[in-house]
Amino acid sequence: MALFDDGPVSPVRPRSTGRRVGWIVLGVALAIALILALMPAPYVIEKPGPVFNTLGSTKDAEGVETPLISIPDQTVYPTKGSLDMLTVTMLGNRESRPSWLNILSAWMSPSEAVIPLDDAFPPNVTTEQQQQQSQIAMVDSQQDAIAAALTNLGYTFPAFVTVASLPTDSPADGILKPDDQIVSVNGTAIASVDELRAALAASGAGKPASIGIIRDGASMTVDVTPVDIDGTVVAGINVSTTYEFPFEVKIQLDRVGGPSAGMMFALGIIDKLTPGPLQGGETVAGTGTIDESGTVGPIGGIRQKMYGAVDAGADWFLAPADNCSEVTGHIPDGLEVFAVSTLDESLAVLDAINTGADTSSLPTCPVG
CATH class of the missing domain: 3.30.230 (Ribosomal Protein S5; domain 2)
Structure with missing residues (x-):
């Protein structure tokens, strides 16, 4: 009988199925973490x-x-x-929010601050x-x-309270206009924004207030019914103080x-x-x-x-x-x-x- 030697035979090694599964799970976890990190966050960064x-x-x-x-x-x-x-x-707004990765970086930086989106950009604005x-x-x-x-x-100079704009659904819409100069409320003279606020508070919400104005050089009186917003009586106007500087x-x-x-x-x-x-x-x-x-x-x-x-x-x-x-x-x-x-x-x-x-x-x- 003739025997033939084909050389040494390599042992068969089973593939490490567990190790492969582990790498797959790790890869998926990293991919999910990356996706989450890049998702927009409900915050903005200062x-x-x-x-x-x-x-x-x-x-x-x-x-x-x-x-x-x-x-x-x-x-x-x-x-x-x-x-x-x-x-x-400000990094971010309602239309373009920073990612969670940005937020994490900001949390770790002493020079940056993370602000809730609704605090920085109110939902109704x-x-x-x-x-x-x-x-x-x-x-x-x-x-x-x-x-x-x-x-x-x-130096001394006169100051005036002027209507800057009217917000949407203002109770003064169609009554007051931008650039109207407010001179009185219920007969009380107005020379500052603080005096206007105090006069409106004294007049109260839900009943007409007689507001004296100057419009295009002409004096007139109009009635506006202020409303109560979070405990503050407002006439629904944005005002500013204007001055006649020397x-x-x-x-x-x-x-x-x-x-x-x-x-x-x-x-x-x-x-x-x-x-x-x-x-x-x-x-x-x-x-x-x-x-x-x-x-x-x-x-x-x-x-x-x-x-x-x-x-x-x-x-x-x-x-x-x-x-x-x-x-x-x-x-x-x-x-x-x-x-x-x-x-x-x-x-x-x-x-x-x-x-x-x-x-x-x-x-x-x-x-x-």
Whole structure:
């Protein structure tokens, strides 16, 4: 019998079915996680936005460089350094929401904030309507900043309450018109928005209020029945305060909305109308609303604005005192923050920086 040796025979190894299934499950899980991460989230993100030096220039829509503040018919003094106004950029809206991956990244960043979509963009307000309201707020804040600055410098001028617009389904629709000047409510003279609110509250909701107006130079009286919205009596009009300033002050800033630049605009105007740099040529940033009397009010996005100030090279920051609860414990390294409630307090801080005085006695937010 002949035997033939065909060489060594390789052992048969069964395929690792379990390992293959494991990789498939992992791949599917990763794919699902990626899909979920890229899905739109019910949030938007606030992050530091552009910084504008109110003593400097900006480019308009046509790319032409224009001073943020110009006062053509008055003596304007040289300025030095920066008085920076800060902005917040909103990532997302109802039409384009950020992904969960974006949201996770924002949660991990101290300079960003995650805001519920409904808080940032109320369901009954369109993105376009909100942008329009923001632009109106910016225009009003600029006028209030001019009024606060000129009042601080000793100028006097008349002020008027004017209808800016009427929202949808307003009880004043067809009765009041934009540009109507409101002079009285039930015979009580009106010279400010606060006085209008108080007069409407005293009149009450559900019954006609006699509103005196000036339209196209003619005086007349109309009846509007205010309504109660969340405990506030309103006539269904958006109003603003207009002023007859003794000279022209132009503020040029496109594509930025909201009222939070008021205080820094007021400081910039004062700096230009008075000799010597208010802050000694330093880089000072700040934020806050302002009214014609010089009262500084709270704003949104204070933490993002502090990080924007640091990125712009500021060492000093003026924060509304009413925002201190959001400031405490969140101040970026290298930034000294002062709490201010009035334009005079802001000027006192700038004077201390200018003269090199001890700033330890100036108001600050409590340390967390």
